[in-house]
Amino acid sequence: AQTVTQSQPEMSVQEAETVTLSCTYDTSESDYYLFWYKQPPSRQMILVIRQEAYKQQNATENRFSVNFQKAAKSFSLKISDSQLGDAAMYFCAYRRYFGNEKLTFGTGTRLTIIP
């Protein structure tokens, strides 16, 4: 079974600074998706960034980028120029490429932005 581990229950960063959230996963599959979702106080899950395992290039979405290390099964999220609106729970998630499309989530990292 696939597992997703987030070893940082809480992180904080000064506004405008950069922060990196860690995620590791375990799978025997070679093709899969990885995601970072954000859950603000409203509880609505919002997709931050997506990575297909077959792509070597790291995904980037504006201030958000990932460091995808397939061999190490690591998928960290870097947030640059942190803003107050980035404060939220961040969940790393895994999904098989074929077959069952369910998402397996990590335990989450609560990110606090210090003004």
Next chain:
Amino acid sequence: GAVVSQHPSWVICKSGTSVKIECRSLDFQATTMFWYRQFPKQSLMLMATSNEGSKATYEQGVEKDKFLINHASLTLSTLTVTSAHPEDSSFYICSARRDSSNTGELFFGEGSRLTVL
């Protein structure tokens, strides 16, 4: 973007009663939807996979008779918590995969907070 709507967003009920939560994909068709449960300050735990026109697939440990799932159309899945008890109080979230998409992304509803007195 794709929109998934859940209703109600919050509900309070008495112990022993049943509560139905709806999950609708507003602007896309979704053959498959997922129901998650989230306890305070915890992650999302998958309860079941809902498939249009067929029986739902439940995760290990989830009581099928207690959490009834119906996926009668390509845009609607419902979760009914039967004979609710205080331990069923939780935040329930649905998600849906857009049939026409190959990005792997799931779209989430706003969630429904259930409180059983």
